[in-house]
Amino acid sequence: xxxxxxxTHLQAHPTVSDCTERELIDxxxxxxxxxxxxxxxxxxxxxxxxxxxRNRLEVLSVDALVEGVHFDRxxxxxxxxxxxxxxxxLSDLAAMGATPRLALLSMALPPAFPLADFxxxxxxxxxxxxxxxxxVVGGNLTRTQGPLTIDVTVVGTVxxxxxxxxxxxxxxxxxxxxxxxxxxRAGLDMLRSTHSTHPTHATHLPCVAQYQRPExxxxxxxxxxxxxxxxxxxxxxxxxxxxxxxxxxxxGVGVTVQAGTLPIAPCAHDWFAxxxxxxxxxxxxxxxxxxxxxxVRPRARRRLEALAxxxxxxVTRIGVCTANRDALLVESPGGxxxxxxxxxxxxxxxVGPGKVGGR
Amino acid sequence: xxxxxxxTHLQAHPTVSDCTERELIDxxxxxxxxxxxxxxxxxxxxxxxxxxxRNRLEVLSVDALVEGVHFDRxxxxxxxxxxxxxxxxLSDLAAMGATPRLALLSMALPPAFPLADFxxxxxxxxxxxxxxxxxVVGGNLTRTQGPLTIDVTVVGTVxxxxxxxxxxxxxxxxxxxxxxxxxxRAGLDMLRSTHSTHPTHATHLPCVAQYQRPExxxxxxxxxxxxxxxxxxxxxxxxxxxxxxxxxxxxGVGVTVQAGTLPIAPCAHDWFAxxxxxxxxxxxxxxxxxxxxxxVRPRARRRLEALAxxxxxxVTRIGVCTANRDALLVESPGGxxxxxxxxxxxxxxxVGPGKVGGR
Numbered sequence: 067x068x069x070x071x072x073x074t075h076l077q078a079h080p081t082v083s084d085c086t087e088r089e090l091i092d093x094x095x096x097x098x099x100x101x102x103x104x105x106x107x108x109x110x111x112x113x114x115x116x117x118x119x120r121n122r123l124e125v126l127s128v129d130a131l132v133e134g135v136h137f138d139r140x141x142x143x144x145x146x147x148x149x150x151x152x153x154x155x156l157s158d159l160a161a162m163g164a165t166p167r168l169a170l171l172s173m174a175l176p177p178a179f180p181l182a183d184f185x186x187x188x189x190x191x192x193x194x195x196x197x198x199x200x201x202v203v204g205g206n207l208t209r210t211q212g213p214l215t216i217d218v219t220v221v222g223t224v225x226x227x228x229x230x231x232x233x234x235x236x237x238x239x240x241x242x243x244x245x246x247x248x249x250x251r252a253g254l255d256m257l258r259s260t261h262s263t264h265p266t267h268a269t270h271l272p273c274v275a276q277y278q279r280p281e282x283x284x285x286x287x288x289x290x291x292x293x294x295x296x297x298x299x300x301x302x303x304x305x306x307x308x309x310x311x312x313x314x315x316x317x318g319v320g321v322t323v324q325a326g327t328l329p330i331a332p333c334a335h336d337w338f339a340x341x342x343x344x345x346x347x348x349x350x351x352x353x354x355x356x357x358x359x360x361x362v363r364p365r366a367r368r369r370l371e372a373l374a375x376x377x378x379x380x381v382t383r384i385g386v387c388t389a390n391r392d393a394l395l396v397e398s399p400g401g402x403x404x405x406x407x408x409x410x411x412x413x414x415x416x417v418g419p420g421k422v423g424g425r
Numbered sequence: 426x427x428x429x430x431x432x433t434h435l436q437a438h439p440t441v442s443d444c445t446e447r448e449l450i451d452x453x454x455x456x457x458x459x460x461x462x463x464x465x466x467x468x469x470x471x472x473x474x475x476x477x478x479r480n481r482l483e484v485l486s487v488d489a490l491v492e493g494v495h496f497d498r499x500x501x502x503x504x505x506x507x508x509x510x511x512x513x514x515l516s517d518l519a520a521m522g523a524t525p526r527l528a529l530l531s532m533a534l535p536p537a538f539p540l541a542d543f544x545x546x547x548x549x550x551x552x553x554x555x556x557x558x559x560x561v562v563g564g565n566l567t568r569t570q571g572p573l574t575i576d577v578t579v580v581g582t583v584x585x586x587x588x589x590x591x592x593x594x595x596x597x598x599x600x601x602x603x604x605x606x607x608x609x610r611a612g613l614d615m616l617r618s619t620h621s622t623h624p625t626h627a628t629h630l631p632c633v634a635q636y637q638r639p640e641x642x643x644x645x646x647x648x649x650x651x652x653x654x655x656x657x658x659x660x661x662x663x664x665x666x667x668x669x670x671x672x673x674x675x676x677g678v679g680v681t682v683q684a685g686t687l688p689i690a691p692c693a694h695d696w697f698a699x700x701x702x703x704x705x706x707x708x709x710x711x712x713x714x715x716x717x718x719x720x721v722r723p724r725a726r727r728r729l730e731a732l733a734x735x736x737x738x739x740v741t742r743i744g745v746c747t748a749n750r751d752a753l754l755v756e757s758p759g760g761x762x763x764x765x766x767x768x769x770x771x772x773x774x775x776v777g778p779g780k781v782g783g784r
Binding site: 106107110111112113114115116117118119122123124125126127128129130132134135136157158159161162164168170171172174203204205206208209210211212213215217219221222224229231232233299300301316 | 465466469470471472473474475476477478481482483484485486487488489491493494495516517518520521523527529530531533562563564565567568569570571572574576578580581583588590591592658659660675
């Protein structure tokens with residue numbers, strides 16, 4: 067940024083190519099909360115150095131957002147991209163009952179990526195980091211000839227013997243889900259149909275917000291773990307049907323979901339119905355909700371009910387674990403003619419044409 | 426892999442698109458060493474869960490390899506890509522004096538990426554992981570419409586008050602480098618000029634090996650830290666000149682490098698000379714060597730000399746830290762007419778046309 071030519075360019079439409087790696091790192095660093103006392107060496111050395119917490123297990127996860135696969139820049143504002151890049155990782159910690167501690171951020175930036183959008187991504191990520199006490203201790207920036215790619219690694223902690231896995235469910239355990247489902251899938255549909263990051267219909271807003279800025283259920287995950295209220299837990303990154311299958315498979319049980327009990331988000335219900343789709347089926351298959359799906363032993367139901375008064379969103383009982391290994395859907399409790407739960411989707415075998423989003 | 430059509434395709438030129446994410450994860454998992462006792466939950470849940478080491482600090486780093494920026498698939502065999510993706514991160518741990526413990530692997534895969542190459546990347550990474558006792562505890566796989574992108578996060582440990590940073594050098598401290606420099610830069614040049622992953626000239630082999638499969642100096646970094654032999658340390662990812670500037674800037678000192686003392690790799694010296702280039706200048710600027718550059722207090726010199734008998738490569742004294750803030754190059758100790766150290770290079774302002782590689 068020394069030549070006058072570059073300065074002129076900067077005032078017009080600056081991109082990340084107008085900055086050195088160090089200048090870009092500084093733009094992120096300026097947005098972060100002050101470093102905590104346990105961080106002995108932060109951004110700027112070969113690696114970060116942190117004191118560890120005594121009497122805690124560490125919980126680690128990495129997840130990537132790739133433009134054109136997990137988000138479309140035409141439909142997701144920069145700060146929502148930054149928010150989601152961290153949120154999808156914090157959701158993994160929530161599903162383990164862990165409390166977040168630190169994150170590392172690795173971004174591959176296309177040369178033409180606008181500097182204002184880079185700042186927006188950093189804003190969205192740092193705001194969620196500050197709000198969840200997640201300190202960004204280091205990272206890496208590189209250029210790429212491909213799409214914007216954001217990798218976030220998170221490390222959290224949990225007390226020994228309090229960790230929630232997918233593998234603890236037993237036959238008879240009841241299946242619960244936090245919040246509402248289907249909203250993120252509906253929100254993405256709405257964004258696509260309006261070709262705008264900000265649809266104007268007020269009825270769309272809750273679904274669009276759920277897609278663009280999912281809220282990781284850290285508080286609920288932590289309360290479930292600390293109080294031993296859940297026997298297994300998973301987050302709904304790939305949809306409710308997929309999550310139920312994950313718990314069933316890891317725990318060696320079957321699962322039966324009661325379609326009539328699904329807490330479908332009202333905005334999603336109206337949207338899917340208006341398009342001639344089955345709201346229940348769409349909500350079961352749709353990913354990106356980042357709610358928690360968990361199982362509860364019958365004798366722990368009262369404990370959960372007492373605990374749920376402290377939750378920030380409702381929880382709903384939607385099914386039960388069974389001794390056989392089937393993953394089934396019935397219309398109502400004790401309902402007849404069950405059908406197989408619809409499949410989730412994978413990244414390498416897309417479910418349909420034009421599929422973007424989902425993890 | 427159920428339809429006969431797919432099976433036929435698989436037998437011809439299978440790509441990662443022929444597999445589900447889970448099948449690809451299994452291909453990695455099969456190559457890993459058995460999980461250590463401290464790993465309570467490994468690959469397959471929302472996150473990994475690990476016991477922490479008592480009385481240790483944690484050292485964390487993330488680094489990415491992007492095809493077309495850090496490597497060229499035409500010049501780097503798949504197993505070398507996997508090796509480098511982990512090695513560049515372990516080198517960061519070495520520079521902090523840390524011992525590696527675990528890694529998380531995040532890959533964005535182009536749909537046409539051959540399955541055999543995917544296996545090769547996993548082979549190279551897992552072999553280095555096993556050899557350095559680094560356990561891959563989790564990761565993420567996604568598709569991308571862009572280049573192959575590999576993000577690795579590593580976590581290591583170091584005893585309190587033994588960590589090496591860039592900031593500990595004082596005027597009068599002497600500057601040392603491990604091994605030889607210039608080889609990786611020369612190796613990359615050789616690969617480009619022959620357009621082959623396996624140049625046939627025997628004299629090329631040491632340089633090509635240094636570029637394709639750098640050896641992180643974990644043992645030396647750990648010995649320097651445990652014995653308090655070094656006052657500051659950095660790895661040479663972006664070249665020796667850049668590393669010297671990093672130490673000087675972080676420590677608030679100047680640095681003078683003696684050109685005549687540089688341990689230029691013989692294969693690099695011959696190569697650069699044959700091309701009419703100055704071997705010293707090329708070796709100062711060239712990145713990817715992944716040697717350690719460190720400073721030693723004058724009174725610790727004997728301790729270093731005793732320690733160096735246990736090193737697996739030689740160390741060479743190449744300069745000194747000064748009270749002024751200049752980064753200078755002189756021909757010999759006490760030499761006249763010093764010149765400024767050449768600059769390193771950044772990813773966002775490439776030094777020259779066709780620049781590929783370097784971090």
